Amino acid sequence: MQGSSLKSIILGFLAGVIATLTVHEALKCLLVDSGYLTATPWDMTPMGPFDLPKLASLALWGGLWGSILSLIFGNVPTGSMTLRGALFGIIGPALLGAFLWIPLINGQAPFYDGEPTMIAAALVILTGFGAATAWLYGFFTSGCRLP
DSSP states (O other): OOOOOHHHHHHHHHHHHHHHIIIIHHHHHHHHTTSSSOOTOOOEEEETTTTTTHHHHHHHHHHHHHHHHHHHOOOOOSHHHHHHHHHHHIIIIIIIIIIIIIHHTOOOOGGGGGGGHHHHHHHHHHHHHHHHHHHHHHHTTTSSSSS
């Protein structure tokens, strides 16, 4: 793990929020339009204890994952940000988040109870989210040059 500054953590958070609002939801929309998923993209339905719109809650979680990514990648990330981000999306948000933590918190079966369509959809969405978050983070930390 490389060193991270508060600025890097904030940039990671912003990258995660932007990736959630764009790539995460666009991939969800594509999967809904193709019939693989029944979720609602850009869902503004209030949820949770604070009645935040679902999209705002997702964006906050995306920002948290972006901050974690910044802690792992460090202040000046190097290498293939897209590939490293895709792997991060599979290991962090997908495996740990969507497949284990969230179902356990909500009293549901982990790994979508073995439903292959849901597992595949989550992997597609969160791999894309991770790749986009890492790419944006690399873009922000390299002085807005392409990483």
